[in-house]
Amino acid sequence: MYRLLAALMLFVATATFADEVRMAFGEKIPPFCFPETNSGIEIEVIAEALAAGGGHRLKPVYYPFARVPVAFKAGEVDAAMTDLGEDMLPHGGHYGDPAVVYDNVFITLRSRGLQIRRPEDLKGLSVIAFQGADKRYPEWLGPVKQAGNYHEQNDQSLQVRMLNEGRHDVVLSDRNIFRYFALQLTQTGSFKPQLIQEHAFTIARPQDYRPVFRSAKVRDDFNAGLALLKKSGRYRAIYDKYLKD
Structure with a gap:
């Protein structure tokens, strides 16, 4: 080898x-x-x-x-x-x-104990995602958007921060993109990442x-x-x- x-x-x-x-x-x-x-x-x-x-x-x-x-x-x-x-x-x-x-997943703080298996599991939760995610996953994100709990943020380092600080309940992100920004923030020494839980909701194609x-x-x-x-x-x-x- x-x-x-x-x-x-x-x-x-x-x-x-x-x-x-x-x-x-x-x-x-x-x-x-x-x-x-x-x-x-x-x-x-x-x-x-x-x-x-x-x-x-x-x-x-x-x-x-x-x-x-x-x-x-x-x-x-x-x-x-x-x-x-x-x-x-x-x-x-x-x-x-x-x-x-690209493998998009829902990401939550493990301390919250949330389980996301069906679109209904997002009811009442604040979701932050990348631009246009609601058009790609309307079954999951349409009701969240209609309820006023859906937000988009292109700066995905901010997504990591907002989840870590409890400002949103759920992040929708590619798992590797999220991991990259979490590592970058951790290396600054001022960011203390909490443990996260990934929830697969679609099959990577x-x-x-x-x-x-x-x-x-x-x-x-x-x-x-x-x-x-x-x-x-x-x-x-x-x-x-x-x-x-």
């Missing part, structure tokens, strides 16, 4: 890049995407998979999240991190294997987060490189870089 990982890293470092792949990403999705440094879990996984599978060099191009598939359809980029639910096959897209999976490529060859190279990252342990190491204490 060590030799496989070493060979992978040597290949990534010394490869003669076959193609530059301009890929559309959302503007800022910590810890998956940091535009200011071209880093983050998703950026690094895709970049290393493209390099390992075919010697390609990733060139991230950043857009407001909703414009990512628009940029692909307009021919502004060679690839996109997601299709946001719109089929890109009619627009010349070739889907790759999922580089990452990896196929919803597939990158899409204009070239079938580049897609195949990406898939091969991604498989190599996972086999070597490098894939897990990229996640741990951002999410381990």
Whole structure:
């Protein structure tokens, strides 16, 4: 395993890049995407998979999240991190294997002893979520919004703080995004995190987060490189870089 990982890293470092792949990403999705440094879990996984599978060099191009598939359809980029639910096959897209999976859960303080298994369990609770979550999960969040107990906050570090301080009962977040911001706040020394409880309410669907490529060859190279990252342990190491204490 060590030799496989070493060979992978040597290949990534010394490869003669076959193609530059301009890929559309959302503007800022910590810890998956940091535009200011071209880093983050998703950026690094895709970049290393493209390099390992075919010697390609990733060139991230950043857009407001909703414009990512628009940029692909307009021919502004060679690839996109997601299709946001719109089929890109009619627009010349070739889907790759999922580089990452976003896994949204309800998060509460363990001390509250709350159990969330059905939409009715949110009755009377204050819920804070990311922008547009009510449209993605109307069965769960529609009644909460109608009751005036639904709030949205794009700054997800504030979501962590508000839950920890008891200002909201429930946070709806990707579990890794929440963990990242909790770790960042804890490292400041002024934040004392309480124990949390995660409540799964939907099945994570990896196929919803597939990158899409204009070239079938580049897609195949990406898939091969991604498989190599996972086999070597490098894939897990990229996640741990951002999410381990």
